[in-house]
Amino acid sequence: MLTRYLLPAVAVVAFSFAILSMTKAQQVPAPVSPPVDPGRSPFGRQVAGAGIVEPETENIAVGTHVPGVVKAVHIRPGDRLLAGAPLFDLDDRQMTAELAVRRAARDSAAAQLAKLEAMPRKEELPPLEAKVVESKANLDDKTKLFERARRELNSGVGSNETYETRQMAVDVARAQLRRSEAELELSRAGAWAFDAAVSRAAVAQAQAQVEQTRTELDRLKVLAPRVRKPGADRTLDPIPSGDLVEFKVLQVNVRPGEYVGTTPGQAIIVLGTVGRLNVRVDVDENDIGRFKPGMKGTAAPRGDPGTQFPLTFVRVEPYVVPKRSLTGGNTERVDTRVLQVIYVIDRADVPLYVGQQLDVSLDATP
Incomplete structure (x- = not known):
C-alpha cells in the first residue's frame, strides 16, 4: 500500500518542483535603471575626460623645513589668510x-x-715711565762708578778686575734702560693692528x-608661501603686498604634539587660492589626436548630470603622465597615460569643492 501510492506522489512533487525551478531560471530579469543617469554631452562630437576641481594656484601642499614635534597650530580648515601668515610652529627650546x-x-x-681698541690703559703708563727714570738713574750710577774705576786703573791704584766688573755693570744698566723704554713705547702704541683684525x-x-x-x-615657524596673483608683474622683487594671493585652508593634517618630517609628498597643510576654480581634465592618450587647444567645454558634477558648468580653456601641460584618477570604466587600464588640460569654470558662484570629480565634455566639432 505504501509503495503503491506514496512513491508516485513523491515523484510527482519532485517533478513539479524541477519544472518550476527551470521556469524561474529561464526568466529574463527586468532592466534596472542606474541610480543616476550619466551626464550627456551638448556637443555632437566630443572628447570626454574626467576632471578634478582645483584652485587657481593648484593645491599647495605645505611642508616643513626641518623635522620636529609640533608646538602649536594656528589655523583650521576653511580659514582665509594672507601670504606670510603663521601656519604652525615646531618645538624651539633647543634652538x-x-x-x-x-x-x-x-x-x-x-x-x-x-x-684691544681701548689700549693703552692710562693707569699702565705711569709705572712704565717711572721704570724708565729708574733705569736712567741706575745707568748714571753705574757710569760714575765705571769712570772712577778707570781713573784708579790709570793712576796705578785700581785693579783690572774692578774695572771690568764696573764696565759690565754699565752695559747691563744700559740694556735695562733700553728694555724699559721699549716696554713704554709698546704700551703707548696700543693694540697691534693684526690682533685687532683677528x-x-x-x-x-x-x-x-x-x-x-x-x-x-x-625655519621652525612655518608660514604661508608668497605667491603672485595671476597676471601680476613677475619682475618686481620683493613682491608687493597687493600682488599676493589670498589663501583658503583646504586641509589640515597635523595636531599639536605630533611629529612631522620632511618626507616628500607629505601634505601637512593644503592651501588654495580664494576665487575662481580650475578643472584639471585628463584626456586619454587615445583621444589626444582629436584634442585641439582652445576647445570649448562643459562639466557636470558626478551624481548631478543635469547641472552643467561652462569651461574656458587656460593651458595645456605638455607632458603626458600616467593616469592617477580612475573613473571606474571597464575600458580604463592602470597603465593608461593622459594629457592634462587646465580649464577655468566661468561662473564664480558654483557649488563645487576642491578635489571634486567632474564629467567633462569638450567640443570636437570641426
Missing part, C-alpha cells in the same frame, strides 16, 4: 638655548675687541653664528 649661548660668545668677542673677525664670526641660529628658529 632658543643655542641662540643664548651664541649671543654670549658674540658678546665675549665684542668685549675682547673693545679691550678680534674683528671673531666678532663677525660670532654674529654670523647668531644669525644662523635665528634663521634656524625662523
Whole structure:
C-alpha cells in the first residue's frame, strides 16, 4: 500500500518542483535603471575626460623645513589668510638655548675687541715711565762708578778686575734702560693692528653664528608661501603686498604634539587660492589626436548630470603622465597615460569643492 501510492506522489512533487525551478531560471530579469543617469554631452562630437576641481594656484601642499614635534597650530580648515601668515610652529627650546649661548660668545668677542681698541690703559703708563727714570738713574750710577774705576786703573791704584766688573755693570744698566723704554713705547702704541683684525673677525664670526641660529628658529615657524596673483608683474622683487594671493585652508593634517618630517609628498597643510576654480581634465592618450587647444567645454558634477558648468580653456601641460584618477570604466587600464588640460569654470558662484570629480565634455566639432 505504501509503495503503491506514496512513491508516485513523491515523484510527482519532485517533478513539479524541477519544472518550476527551470521556469524561474529561464526568466529574463527586468532592466534596472542606474541610480543616476550619466551626464550627456551638448556637443555632437566630443572628447570626454574626467576632471578634478582645483584652485587657481593648484593645491599647495605645505611642508616643513626641518623635522620636529609640533608646538602649536594656528589655523583650521576653511580659514582665509594672507601670504606670510603663521601656519604652525615646531618645538624651539633647543634652538632658543643655542641662540643664548651664541649671543654670549658674540658678546665675549665684542668685549675682547673693545679691550684691544681701548689700549693703552692710562693707569699702565705711569709705572712704565717711572721704570724708565729708574733705569736712567741706575745707568748714571753705574757710569760714575765705571769712570772712577778707570781713573784708579790709570793712576796705578785700581785693579783690572774692578774695572771690568764696573764696565759690565754699565752695559747691563744700559740694556735695562733700553728694555724699559721699549716696554713704554709698546704700551703707548696700543693694540697691534693684526690682533685687532683677528678680534674683528671673531666678532663677525660670532654674529654670523647668531644669525644662523635665528634663521634656524625662523625655519621652525612655518608660514604661508608668497605667491603672485595671476597676471601680476613677475619682475618686481620683493613682491608687493597687493600682488599676493589670498589663501583658503583646504586641509589640515597635523595636531599639536605630533611629529612631522620632511618626507616628500607629505601634505601637512593644503592651501588654495580664494576665487575662481580650475578643472584639471585628463584626456586619454587615445583621444589626444582629436584634442585641439582652445576647445570649448562643459562639466557636470558626478551624481548631478543635469547641472552643467561652462569651461574656458587656460593651458595645456605638455607632458603626458600616467593616469592617477580612475573613473571606474571597464575600458580604463592602470597603465593608461593622459594629457592634462587646465580649464577655468566661468561662473564664480558654483557649488563645487576642491578635489571634486567632474564629467567633462569638450567640443570636437570641426
